[in-house]
Amino acid sequence: MKRVVIIVAAVFLAGMLAAALALIYHLPIDTRDPSPVQPLAFSHRLHAGDYRIPCRFCHRGVDSARPAGIPPLATCQACHLYIAADRPEIIKLLDYMKRQEPIAWVRVYALPEHVSFPHMMHLRAKLDCVLCHGDVAGMERITRGIKLQMGWCLGCHREHQASIDCWTCHI
Ligand code: HEC
Numbered sequence: 001m002k003r004v005v006i007i008v009a010a011v012f013l014a015g016m017l018a019a020a021l022a023l024i025y026h027l028p029i030d031t032r033d034p035s036p037v038q039p040l041a042f043s044h045r046l047h048a049g050d051y052r053i054p055c056r057f058c059h060r061g062v063d064s065a066r067p068a069g070i071p072p073l074a075t076c077q078a079c080h081l082y083i084a085a086d087r088p089e090i091i092k093l094l095d096y097m098k099r100q101e102p103i104a105w106v107r108v109y110a111l112p113e114h115v116s117f118p119h120m121m122h123l124r125a126k127l128d129c130v131l132c133h134g135d136v137a138g139m140e141r142i143t144r145g146i147k148l149q150m151g152w153c154l155g156c157h158r159e160h161q162a163s164i165d166c167w168t169c170h171i
């Protein structure tokens, strides 16, 4: 009798664990808007596409740090004190500079605090921005095409024989 209870309990616990893992795998981390309107009409298609400014000119951390980094106003200022300085959106930009107020860009890709994502490890492994962020150079406004889920990370880690230990990503 005792043994039956233990077996039933074990099967029940295993079922709960499997259900929990299945849920976690597919839980969307990012329920935020995949294509939010930004406080300023900055276009990647224009800057990275038409004018071919390299991604790394603005996202300087990407090869050496965890975050890729959103450029500060000084990066924009280098060009826009002179370029198109009379257009409404640039006047708005220059006003931010005068007030020394950083632009409150709305994040499109963002993981919860308990997940660690190092850009530099992924770029060292020769993965291109396009794989994860899509054709940014063709986007007027950044739009997230993938669902940021644990299953997405694990799928690619399996494919590339990268670590899938829990502690790799949860520290
Ligand atoms: C390397 C130079 C360069 C840098 C750096 C740069 N831009 Fe530009 N930007 C341009 C050029 C060139 C244009 C096109 C101007 C034209 O249409 O004549 C432009 C156009 C724009 C426009 C559209 C203006 C309009 O209404 O026609 C906006 C808005 C803008 N930039 C914002 C930014 C912001 C924000 C940053 C900083 C994150 C930035 N730019 C950094 C060169 C630059």
Ligand code: HEC
Pocket (backbone or CB within 6 Å): 038, 042, 044, 047, 048, 053, 054, 055, 056, 057, 058, 059, 070, 071, 105, 106, 107, 108, 109, 110, 129, 130, 133, 136, 137, 141, 142
């Ligand atoms: C002239 C500067 C500039 C260049 C060049 C540039 N970016 Fe950006 N990037 C920005 C700014 C400013 C933002 C924040 C505003 C926004 O989301 O559009 C941003 C946001 C992003 C985001 C969204 C981050 C988030 O979570 O909100 C991604 C992804 C991105 N850039 C990738 C790229 C890639 C890939 C390239 C090259 C193909 C590139 N960027 C070239 C300035 C630049």
Ligand code: HEC
Pocket (backbone or CB within 6 Å): 055, 056, 059, 062, 066, 067, 068, 069, 070, 109, 110, 111, 112, 116, 117, 119, 122, 123, 127, 128, 129, 130, 131, 132, 133
């Ligand atoms: C393997 C997938 C992957 C690749 C490759 C990748 N990114 Fe990301 N990127 C992400 C993820 C995931 C986040 C969210 C990270 C977080 O919230 O901690 C992110 C966030 C960002 C952000 C938001 C702000 C920040 O500081 O992190 C920018 C900007 C960005 N990436 C630009 C780039 C550029 C430019 C490249 C190529 C040079 C690139 N990424 C390559 C997955 C990737």
Ligand code: HEC
Pocket (backbone or CB within 6 Å): 111, 115, 116, 117, 118, 121, 122, 125, 127, 131, 132, 148, 152, 153, 154, 156, 157, 160, 161, 162, 163, 168, 169
């Ligand atoms: C497109 C494929 C791809 C995607 C998507 C991806 N990774 Fe990776 N990841 C890799 C590769 C390849 C490596 C490098 C492994 C190496 O160098 O040993 C790596 C390395 C890492 C490392 C460092 C591992 C170590 O050994 O220190 C962490 C942490 C990591 N990824 C977290 C994430 C997280 C979190 C996500 C999802 C938000 C993610 N990755 C999505 C391919 C990917």
Ligand code: HEC
Pocket (backbone or CB within 6 Å): 024, 027, 028, 029, 030, 111, 112, 115, 148, 149, 150, 153, 154, 157, 163, 164, 165, 166, 167, 168, 169, 170
């Ligand atoms: C390659 C990176 C990666 C690995 C390896 C990984 N995870 Fe995750 N995990 C993530 C990401 C990204 C999320 C964000 C999902 C969310 O918050 O919805 C996540 C979310 C979770 C959550 C949900 C927390 C929440 O926000 O509600 C749990 C629980 C979890 N992981 C457990 C595990 C366990 C247990 C393992 C080992 C078997 C593991 N993870 C391995 C990337 C990873």
